Amino acid sequence: MRNNKLKINEAANYLGVSIDTLRRWDENGKLKSLRVGQREHRYYDSTQLEEFLLSSCVDIAIKWARSSIGEKPSDIFYCSDSSVFQGRLYKLRKALSENKEIESFFSLLISVVGEIGDNSFGHNLGNWPDVIGIFFAYDIKKKIIILADRGQGVFKTLKRVKPELKDDAEALEVAFTEILSGRAPESRGNGLKYVRAIIGKNPVNLFFQSGEAELNLIQNNLVLKIKKSKKPIRGCLAIIKF
């Protein structure tokens, strides 16, 4: 997005909220406009809007994944295909490369993000139920990375090769623990086990939800805590904290 001033209707459109919501946020201080006097029109700086979106990226991603209606997310979060995702991984690498605190697990962290994102594209290619592509955002200051898709979810994907699976919780358990070899005709299927192995030895936490099941993986610990989610989502949601 170029750095310029947007009218309130343009800003509302960019953020995906109503004009009344923006007026309310201006008045209560959640997102101040650039208006000088009460009689002036409200304007918003594009950089300010981008920063506002990034600071709310977790809430936006969760809302996007849970919504019954599939709509493309804002451009700054949207990876329409794997090449866009790959380009943004390079941006993430650049953003993280100056952080000395994570030097020891820098490559592992990005490879985990790459595996989760690549999983979304690989398992849904040609079969996306509504929105094609993934939501991908990060907030380096808050040390958080978020990925989401509105794909088929882990249960439906794994049931093709393991028909005895009963529900989302069982599918998550299998996806993060079992080596599934010979998954003809495709050879994929071990990305999430890699994710677990990395988190088990590094200062990284993961929340992962698919359908009606969610799990938490706590840093330096291989134990999976799987439970039923309060609110189901369409595909997969991953929140990584480091």
Added chain:
Amino acid sequence: MVIDIKKFGAILTSRQLGKEALAAYLPNFNNISEEEKIYVNFDEIDVFSPSWGDEFLTALYRKFGDRLILKKSVNASVNASVEMLEEANNMKFNIE
């Protein structure tokens, strides 16, 4: 012969790109002898993942067996990915 993995990029995490990398590289093996060893050099790689590795390294292992030699790497994601591939595919790479 030596395969410099950095020539495929600095971040190698996509399964699809791993598949394309293999397809692009295969003609290089047309004229090698049956005894020649194939060394894989990971120097200057930033990020590596099992998905890319499965399409490239596993395929080369199946083609060349012990003639495929992975050079030791200091990159944590390369080493973790190689370990995962060995476990998932029940095989052991020649590393030196």
